[in-house]
Amino acid sequence: MRFLNRKAPPTLQPTGPLIVVDYPRLSPTGIATNTTLVIVGVAFALPLLWLVLAAVDKNADWSIRLPNLTIENFRAVLTAHGLQPFVNSLYLALVTTVVATGLALLSAYTLSRRHVPGKRTVMLLVLFASGLPVTMMLVPIYQIYATLHWLDSRFTTSLFLAASALPFAIWLLKNYIDAVPMELEEAAGIEGAGTLRVLLHVVLPLVLPGLAVAAVFNFISAWGAFVVPLVLDANPDDQPGTVAIYQFLGSHGYIQFGQLAAFSLLFSLPVVVLYLLIARIFRGGFAFGGGVRG
């Protein structure tokens, strides 16, 4: 009967909502578990801690220590010149997201709902392609871009980023579209809706969460893209944040530790926020409840 005792009785809070808590017992194993986790947590926190401290330290260097508090570092980054890499990263990420997500929606819908000859093979190829490393395409794509005079442009760079993100986005979205009940589209068809209307009025609203996940995924990966813009766009004015951080470090000379830390911190912020947003969608669990039974 041990397992019966593990669960503490539900806690009733007269003013708030009913909360049922499953308290783990603080047995010796429980203490060991939590202690281990705390140690791991500290280990993961330590490298990040320096970043946070250095960003607000007037005389930051490699060492970790209590900062001589300042916001000067952030102020230095938040100038027109300092923000240009942000603008470039945003440009790359937005174009990549729009192109990759849009194209993924079209192909995922078709592959999910229509008869396409050799569909199975196509889907396997898509899955296969999403596992291929981008690094290996670097030279040929560089050569192709050089031939087409597509180098040193933010737009064409984001096109390649979109292409490399597309297979996974198709795979992800197809799984979401597969989960939309077919009857909803059939009902809309019987009511007189054509392909475009079905796509816009029925499918799109229902796969919005999946679309958001795919879009955020594309955005995060394009925001963090480093080697592709490094190779395809040598124009210093087009430098995204990733390349900027690398150049900062690579100069190896006098490093403005504090400013670089502040820059990195700010540069990480958008993707962390976006990740938190889709993590909520995941947890919320979109229900098709009500539309169809079960």
Added chain:
Amino acid sequence: MGSDTRFQLGHRQDKPRFELSSAALLALPGGFLFFLFVGPIVYALFLGFTNLQLIGPHAQRWWFTGLANPTRLMHDTVFFTSVKLTLIFVVGSGMVGQTLVGLALALLMRRSLMPIRLSVGVLVVAAWVIPEVTAAFVWYAFSQAGGTLGILTRSPHTNFLFSAPMTTVSVANLWRGTAFSMLVFSAALRNIPSEVLEAADVEGASRFRRLWSITLPLLGPTLVTNLLLVTILNLSDFTLIYTLTQGGPGNSTMTLPVYIYQEAFNYYELGYGTTISLVLILIGAALSLLFVRTSRSAA
């Protein structure tokens, strides 16, 4: 009824049709992928056997050189070092390190106090979600002479990227990539019905016994998928290593992706760089195929 036989038993009327609108919907993404994904791969098959250079005598005038590049590869000691380092990196840091730590974290978190679980989860995921260059920068700072790692190990004058470059890079990669495995295993653990574990509990199985005989076997398929994905992700990793060490010091962290980049864009040997890429493609394709085979939910 029955008088109208025009429709009867002729050709099938319900043969699946590839509709015009389907073709229209697929044209754009298909063309896009063909041009920017399939194209480069096919092109690589050709470029790998040429003497193309970025800058130099063969930048403008270059030609097919047959087996010259593969022969060079076979005699390239850096290449073999690179293969060995890639293996160490992928197996040590990825398959063993990230997977084991990720699994352990996922298991421990089930039995931990809410605030601890939440904050550890946030930290681990943060390391994964921040741009890779930022992660590299953080570790660069962490392992410099006078950095936090030196203080912790009481050797404040050591630059770990010089004294133990491969280990440092591997640990940094472990730090960065563990979240992926942790999330995969956490999701899999949530899908194990609690009844199964409760049944074992009723039968008097110890905690360790439950873990060993029930939870871990149930995680088997997830483990396989996760190992493959981790391998694929780590195999192509370039940014972290390149930002931290550029493959140095003295080729000691020169994994294949970094070596490709160095040959192609630092030494301007585009053709030879592509030859090395082809090796990576081959390994990546084999792993990708394996992945396709194991994910039964395909198509």
Added chain:
Amino acid sequence: MADVQFEHVYKLFGDHPVVNDLSLDIADGEFLVLLGPSGCGKTTSLRMLAGLERPTYGRIAIGQRTVNALPSKARDVAMVFQNYALYPHKTVRGNLAFGMKLRRVPKAEMNRQLDEVATLLGLKRLLDSRPAELSGGERQRVALGRALLRRPKVFLMDEPLSNLDATLRAQMRAELIRLHTKLNATIVYVTHDQAEAMTMATRIAVMSKGHLAQVGTPQQIYDSPADLFVATFVGLPKMNVVTGRLGSVDNSPVLEVLGRTIRMDPASFVSPNSSSSAEVFVGIRPEDVLCDPGNPQDAIYGDVEVVEPLGSETLVTARCDETTTLVARVPPRTPIAIGDRIRIQINTQHLHLFDKTTQQSLLLPTTSGPVKTWQPEVFAEVRAN
């Protein structure tokens, strides 16, 4: 409103026929129920009519116009799906208005019609709710309202009541009958529930394994089932089926069944095709099995094995011999208990005869049944032989 024709319609999934040579005329204004067990092809037939599946062979026409090549959006039909298929992201109003918006119905007209249907179905206070907030019955009514607003040539309904509880189902049944009378609409309705079919249909088409087994009014289907499948599928509790033997006594045909010999009207049935054996299946509805102790010496004896009081009636299962049990429908509070030996009489006027191999009914359409008139003396007379 329009009529509907299926002409030699086949649907093959691979080589497996799901619908096999279906020919069916549905008149304008008819409430036709496609009835059959799951997998009999009824839903596939409906989906072919809706344009959601294409027939493999054959012709389908709505209002005398061949629709084989028309996509569902051009067929002018409305469909109520088994799981309602309401758009979860739209409110009830949005769900109802979507089709009219597609047809560009003017705003004022749209509101008027929407109001009318919402009033009719009692949906007015729910117009701003989303499907997830509605009960099963309410969702059902929204789906119905959506179909009504389409003003189609034909209404198609695919087991629309199967997800409702019993009370609600009975209530919706009555509502559908009222709607049909009011609109005089053509309705093709798919169900596996014979109660729905019997209560609502003007005609029932019974399907079995892709074939159309029988078409007729509910009473025709019940009284003169065309084959053994229809006979046992329709009617609750199921028709009793026992083996009998056709013979002749004094040059007039008799049926030997359950140890009795019954004189038959020669004009009422055809002989079975299989000449080798005169064995036939004899079907007896439970209400024609009488546990009346009136004529003890003429009766069949049975040992009561199960007694199921249903309130308004009681079902009695009795074993007559090693291979035969009969279910009888007797008045409530009949003093019968398990283990009792009871006397059973058969109302031979409503006997059904089926060929043992083809399982087709052997009865010819007469008004009087296989045995001219039922009298207790029949038994006595036969016994005397």
